[in-house]
Amino acid sequence: MKRFASIALATAIALFLQGCAGWQSALDPKGPAASELAWLIWFFTGLCAVVWVLVMIALTMPLMMRPRERAGPLVLDAGAEGRKLRVVITAVGLTALILVGLTLLSFFANRTLAAIGSDAVLTIRVTGHQWWWEVRYEDATPSRILTTANEIHIPAGEPVRLLLTSTDVIHSFWVPSLSGKLDLIPGHMNVLDIKADKPGVYRGQCAEFCGAQHANMGTFIIAEPRAKFDAWWNDQLQPAAAPMSDEAKAGEEVFLKRPCVMCHKIGGTTAGGTVAPDLTHIASRQTLAAGTLMMSRGNLAAWIADPQGIKPGSHMPGVDLNGDELNSIVAYLEGLK
Amino acid sequence: MSSADLTSERDLPPEREASAKGDLAPERDGPRDTGLDDASLHRWLARTWRTPPGVIGALSSVDHKVIARRYLITAFVFLCLGGLNAVAMRIQLSGPQRGLIGPDLYNQLFTMHGVTMMFLFAVPIVQATGIYLVPLMVGTRNIAFPRLNAFSYWVYVSGGLFAWVSFALSMAPDVGWFAYVPLSGPEYGPGKRADVWAQMITYTEVSSLAVAVATIVTVLKQRAPGMSLDKIPLYVWALLVTSFVVVFAMPAVMITSTFLILDRLVGTHIFNPAEGGDALLFQHLFWFFGHPEVYIIFLPATGMVSAIIPAFARRPAFGHLGLVLSLIAVGFLSFGLWVHHMFATGLPKLGASFFTASSMMIAIPNGVQIFCWLATLWDGRPVIRTPLLFVFGFFFIFIIGGLTGVMLASVPLDLQVHDTYFVVAHFHYVLIGGSVFPLLGAAYFWFPKITGRMMSERLGRWHFWLAVIGFNAAFFPMHIVGLWGMPRRVYTYPAELGWGNINLFITAGAVLFFLSFVLFAFNLVHGALRGAPAGDNPWDAGTLEWATSSPPPSYNFARIPVVTNVEPLWAERDALPVATGLRVDARELLISTVAEAHPDIREKSATPSIWPLLAAIAVGATFLYSIFTPWAIVWGAAPIALTLIGWFWPKGDPEDEE
Numbered sequence: 005m006k007r008f009a010s011i012a013l014a015t016a017i018a019l020f021l022q023g024c025a026g027w028q029s030a031l032d033p034k035g036p037a038a039s040e041l042a043w044l045i046w047f048f049t050g051l052c053a054v055v056w057v058l059v060m061i062a063l064t065m066p067l068m069m070r071p072r073e074r075a076g077p078l079v080l081d082a083g084a085e086g087r088k089l090r091v092v093i094t095a096v097g098l099t100a101l102i103l104v105g106l107t108l109l110s111f112f113a114n115r116t117l118a119a120i121g122s123d124a125v126l127t128i129r130v131t132g133h134q135w136w137w138e139v140r141y142e143d144a145t146p147s148r149i150l151t152t153a154n155e156i157h158i159p160a161g162e163p164v165r166l167l168l169t170s171t172d173v174i175h176s177f178w179v180p181s182l183s184g185k186l187d188l189i190p191g192h193m194n195v196l197d198i199k200a201d202k203p204g205v206y207r208g209q210c211a212e213f214c215g216a217q218h219a220n221m222g223t224f225i226i227a228e229p230r231a232k233f234d235a236w237w238n239d240q241l242q243p244a245a246a247p248m249s250d251e252a253k254a255g256e257e258v259f260l261k262r263p264c265v266m267c268h269k270i271g272g273t274t275a276g277g278t279v280a281p282d283l284t285h286i287a288s289r290q291t292l293a294a295g296t297l298m299m300s301r302g303n304l305a306a307w308i309a310d311p312q313g314i315k316p317g318s319h320m321p322g323v324d325l326n327g328d329e330l331n332s333i334v335a336y337l338e339g340l341k
Numbered sequence: 342m343s344s345a346d347l348t349s350e351r352d353l354p355p356e357r358e359a360s361a362k363g364d365l366a367p368e369r370d371g372p373r374d375t376g377l378d379d380a381s382l383h384r385w386l387a388r389t390w391r392t393p394p395g396v397i398g399a400l401s402s403v404d405h406k407v408i409a410r411r412y413l414i415t416a417f418v419f420l421c422l423g424g425l426n427a428v429a430m431r432i433q434l435s436g437p438q439r440g441l442i443g444p445d446l447y448n449q450l451f452t453m454h455g456v457t458m459m460f461l462f463a464v465p466i467v468q469a470t471g472i473y474l475v476p477l478m479v480g481t482r483n484i485a486f487p488r489l490n491a492f493s494y495w496v497y498v499s500g501g502l503f504a505w506v507s508f509a510l511s512m513a514p515d516v517g518w519f520a521y522v523p524l525s526g527p528e529y530g531p532g533k534r535a536d537v538w539a540q541m542i543t544y545t546e547v548s549s550l551a552v553a554v555a556t557i558v559t560v561l562k563q564r565a566p567g568m569s570l571d572k573i574p575l576y577v578w579a580l581l582v583t584s585f586v587v588v589f590a591m592p593a594v595m596i597t598s599t600f601l602i603l604d605r606l607v608g609t610h611i612f613n614p615a616e617g618g619d620a621l622l623f624q625h626l627f628w629f630f631g632h633p634e635v636y637i638i639f640l641p642a643t644g645m646v647s648a649i650i651p652a653f654a655r656r657p658a659f660g661h662l663g664l665v666l667s668l669i670a671v672g673f674l675s676f677g678l679w680v681h682h683m684f685a686t687g688l689p690k691l692g693a694s695f696f697t698a699s700s701m702m703i704a705i706p707n708g709v710q711i712f713c714w715l716a717t718l719w720d721g722r723p724v725i726r727t728p729l730l731f732v733f734g735f736f737f738i739f740i741i742g743g744l745t746g747v748m749l750a751s752v753p754l755d756l757q758v759h760d761t762y763f764v765v766a767h768f769h770y771v772l773i774g775g776s777v778f779p780l781l782g783a784a785y786f787w788f789p790k791i792t793g794r795m796m797s798e799r800l801g802r803w804h805f806w807l808a809v810i811g812f813n814a815a816f817f818p819m820h821i822v823g824l825w826g827m828p829r830r831v832y833t834y835p836a837e838l839g840w841g842n843i844n845l846f847i848t849a850g851a852v853l854f855f856l857s858f859v860l861f862a863f864n865l866v867h868g869a870l871r872g873a874p875a876g877d878n879p880w881d882a883g884t885l886e887w888a889t890s891s892p893p894p895s896y897n898f899a900r901i902p903v904v905t906n907v908e909p910l911w912a913e914r915d916a917l918p919v920a921t922g923l924r925v926d927a928r929e930l931l932i933s934t935v936a937e938a939h940p941d942i943r944e945k946s947a948t949p950s951i952w953p954l955l956a957a958i959a960v961g962a963t964f965l966y967s968i969f970t971p972w973a974i975v976w977g978a979a980p981i982a983l984t985l986i987g988w989f990w991p992k993g994d995p996e997d998e999e
Contacts, residue, residue: 027826027837027838027839028825028826028838029824029825029826030757030758030824030825030826031824031825038757040753041753041754041756041757044751044753044754045748045754045757045758045824048747048748048751048754049748052741052744052745052747052748055740055744056740056741056744059711059715059736059740060736060737060740062715062719063715063718063733063736063737065719066718066719066721066722066723067722067723067725080656080657084720085659088659088716088719088720089660091712091716092659092660092663092709092712092713092716095708095712096705096708096709096712099704099705099708100705103701103702103704103705103747106701106747106751107694107697107698107701107751109751110694110697110750110751110752110753110754111694111697113751113753113754114690114693114694114752114753117753118690134529168687172523172528172529173521173523173524173529174521174523174524174620176685176760178828180757180826181826183756184685184753184755184756184757184759185685185756185757185759185760186685186687186756187685187686187687189620189621189686189687190523190614190615190620191614191615191619191620192614192620192621192686192687194686194687195687207826207838209826209828210828211685211759211760211761211828212521212685212760213516213517213521213524213760213829213830214524215448215516215524215529216444216445216448217444218828218830218831219444219830219831219832219833219834220833222835295835316443316444316445317444317445
């Protein structure tokens with residue numbers, strides 16, 4: 005038992021040293037739903053730990069007791085059997101009571117979660133693709149509807165309704181520090197309400213196995229103060245910035261002549277593909293390829309030059325580009341803020 | 342048993358009416374065991390029940406012990422292969438952004454790990470243990486439908502080869518062991534990988550169903566006289582309930598995989614939402630099998646615990662009736678909670694709450710079992726030997742898994758931990774703690790009955806501690822890293838998330854756990870070759886399998902025992918009463934009534950035959966061919982029909998002709 009205890013202790017220490025500081029941790033809640041769930045997790049864990057310890061004591065006690073020599077199989081004593089029966093029935097009754105309590109607790113937690121989205125201020129349609137997220141901000145005015153990819157901006161402190169679906173396989177939307185996960189299923193529309201208490205960047209990741217690059221299907225929720233969020237939305241509605249330098253201009257030309265336009269869209273140009281992320285404001289995002297690489301000139305170049313080396317199996321093919329073409333495209337994309 | 346043991350003899354009923362079995366006229370009735378002395382009785386029975394010599398003889402054996410040994414060894418080999426997969430995955434995950442194994446291979450690795458452990462190890466090994474023990478524990482000479490039993494082994498082993506050969510050819514399924522559509526469907530699962538999954542599942546479950554049917558009939562109709570329902574050993578009860586669960590659950594997964602192959606191969610749109618199908622239908626069908634599957638693996642393990650604890654606590658299991666009713670309750674309830682695998686699919690909230698309640702409820706009968714075992718142990722100072730150690734390991738580990746199961750049953754909580762490493766930790770605690778640890782205990786416990794030799798107690802203790810420490814080091818931290826946000830089935834993860842160190846620790850634990858199985862394998866081989874001779878009943882246990890010699894002769898019992906108690910060997914310390922009257926020149930079994938186990942009729946048991954093997958090859962070839970063309974079903978029907986005709990061709994009675 006000592007060895008078990010030391011293992012348990014070591015993991016507990018590891019938990020306190022390293023945990024609770026996760027970017028993507030259910031134990032580090034940053035919104036009302038995740039807070040409710042974290043509380044529930046700790047409560048269940050505590051109760052289960054108590055039950056487990058009690059059972060272990062009951063298990064080890066007979067080993068600690070003084071030996072009662074008993075060579076042959078026991079002749080049963082009716083009185084002792086009756087006492088044991090009462091103990092067992094009591095234990096079963098307690099188990100049932102605890103389970104009823106936990107069932108009620110989860111039912112009420114469910115209601116708390118459902119109440120979060122009742123006054124949602126914003127609706128965002130999130131569509132799963134192998135292996136990126138299409139994000140569409142709904143608005144009553146059609147010209148204000150905005151489509152981006154992979155990063156979801158929300159106003160901090162306000163509930164937001166996410167409509168989740170998929171165009172290919174089943175994905176699952178999960179940002180643990182804000183809320184539990186919900187699947188994106190082709191042919192179904194699921195509703196998930198989220199709310200971030202404070203401004204911040206919260207990482208999420210696809211949680212349902214969706215094929216070769218399931219591991220690299222990250223997302224970010226960026227919660228901002230309302231004014232900043234509105235400004236961001238207005239910026240995003242603008243067409244792509246025109247290339248400034250000669251190199252960037254050359255890059256735009258290369259981009260529009262190459263197969264890039266089959267899949268990608270850049271607002272304000274003839275590139276109108278919709279099967280891959282919209283690149284109109286790509287340089288304003290924090291990561292590339294759904295959270296796989298941080299946004300930087302070097303990573304942009306690496307990704308365009310060899311997408312299959314970075315995300316093997318992804319649907320972005322390697323396009324044959326010489327060094328100058330690659331540099332110019334990177335310069336062009338870098339300007340798309 | 343010797344003739345000195347005979348304290349009572351009962352006359353058995355006459356054979357079935359001549360009209361029912363025209364070729365067995367009473368005047369041709371051969372010699373019976375009634376008046377024979379011991380030596381000639383053994384000679385007669387050994388000749389009647391032997392497996393024929395030579396390779397063809399070995400391939401045509403229908404002895405349940407021979408088939409069970411093959412099953413056990415094959416399943417153990419698959420366990421080691423599945424474990425190697427796991428170690429390979431853990432090495433890839435031991436640090437962030439490792440490039441040892443790419444996504445293509447990694448996705449095959451975890452799919453094959455799941456498929457191997459669930460379909461090629463866990464279910465077959467519990468069924469194989471049952472094939473070996475159930476006939477011995479109910480006191481009969483062979484399992485019901487022995488040729489079907491032989492057939493099931495050949496189907497199973499060829500299904501396993503089918504999967505592993507495809508893996509060796511880099512053609513293994515890579516869609517996860519539950520292969521959700523549309524990922525495994527025709528559009529997103531190109532190539533033949535998902536077809537291999539679908540056909541292998543259908544195919545191996547044929548064998549599982551066959552064993553379940555044989556077990557049910559053996560338990561209900563072949564019990565020794567006097568073994569009324571209340572005197573059936575708990576292990577046999579567990580196998581009986583499990584077999585019923587198999588009969589109702591396996592068809593659901595076979596339908597799932599058949600629908601999938603139809604979508605892929607014939608062009609139906611059962612799961613295609615664009616054509617009015619539904620991807621969620623797959624999940625409902627799959628989990629209607631998938632949840633009972635957990636209990637198909639777990640219930641026999643509880644039966645093993647119920648056999649080991651009384652033997653070492655030196656008293657009958659406390660609450661026999663309660664344990665039996667819990668087994669039945671778990672069997673029923675296991676069908677009512679499949680939806681808790683699907684909380685994240687966005688089901689209506691009220692429906693989900695119902696499934697929360699039903700999932701929590703199953704903890705009650707499981708609690709009854711655990712409290713009854715504890716009460717059994719409390720009543721005395723248990724003799725601690727390796728089998729009991731593994732039962733303690735079972736308590737230690739399984740209860741953690743059961744409690745995290747209660748957490749997963751809660752809808753809101755499940756939405757945080759579903760499909761994360763927390764779940765990976767949970768189900769390994771349940772499956773390894775709840776099934777593998779009892780199985781290891783059972784291996785030490787029944788090894789002497791199978792080989793006639795003991796395994797090393799010393800190595801057994803080393804094995805136990807290595808396994809417990811390795812297991813907990815590997816799987817306990819997974820709970821934590823899951824709550825930190827690590828999803829399952831990822832082949833890599835970014836360094837910034839801070840999961841590196843804990844994953845390195847997990848990998849070290851996994852390697853240690855794997856090494857414990859290497860030690861176990863050594864102990865098995867060493868025990869089989871060099872172990873101390875065991876004798877009939879080395880643990881002084883009470884159930885019937887210990888009444889015959891170790892290893893048992895081909896006919897199991899020279900004279901069929903008569904049962905008066907749940908632990909007949911404890912109730913009748915000196916001599917077990919026997920029933921006589923069975924023919925010794927023909928493979929006769931005693932068939933008894935379902936409830937009271939009164940002797941009813943005598944019935945012939947099948948003789949060795951090569952046809953089950955040939956039929957399995959024909960079925961296997963058809964399934965293999967069917968991943969390429971639906972016409973395989975048409976062309977394959979001919980050889981299958983041919984082999985079945987050979988199998989069932991009325992041949993009279995060869996023993997009568999000898």
